[in-house]
Amino acid sequence: EDQVTQSPEALRLQEGESSSLNCSYTVSGLRGLFWYRQDPGKGPEFLFTLYSAGEEKEKERLKATLTKKESFLHITAPKPEDSATYLCAVPSRSGGYQKVTFGTGTKLQVIP
């Protein structure tokens, strides 16, 4: 069974304090890995797709990296507006259809 595990569940940072969020996965036939940002009361917003080990993507203060077993979302010098829940998801092909398994997310709070 495909599994996606995110850690930590919650993270509290001071403004400017860099850190990383982890997403570990076990899926059959990895077709890539997605990162999303979700603000309270809203739907997840797509951030990145990573396809192969060693790939990196950047957007403002966020950088996502991928290995064969896990992905990291690095947050450099975060600001309060980076506070949100960050979700990772992996699409795989099992049971004859494409299925996306989501992690439960890391809730990030950045304190001014």
Add this chain to the structure above:
Amino acid sequence: DADVTQTPRNRITKTGKRIMLECSQTKGHDRMYWYRQDPGLGLRLIYYSFDVKDINKGEISDGYSVSRQAQAKFSLSLESAIPNQTALYFCATSDSLGGYGYTFGSGTRLTVV
């Protein structure tokens, strides 16, 4: 206007009632999805549709049904609502390649009392 619009945003209904959640998208995508989100469980797939004539069950389809009225419209029905269907429901759409992930609506918060 939002790319994916869900109505209603909030709904309280009684056990046993039938309820429909509606979703429309302006992305022009063929693929549409319904997910529910529960604390600690993440997003789980209820139904998905790859085009108007193709509808498939997801991992938690029991107690739900869907209708794809057009490329842009995908509705979710709870035939007889029960309290454990209280959750946040999201509609999403994607292109056929999937490389840009999903575009989600803002969700419907459903409470069954």
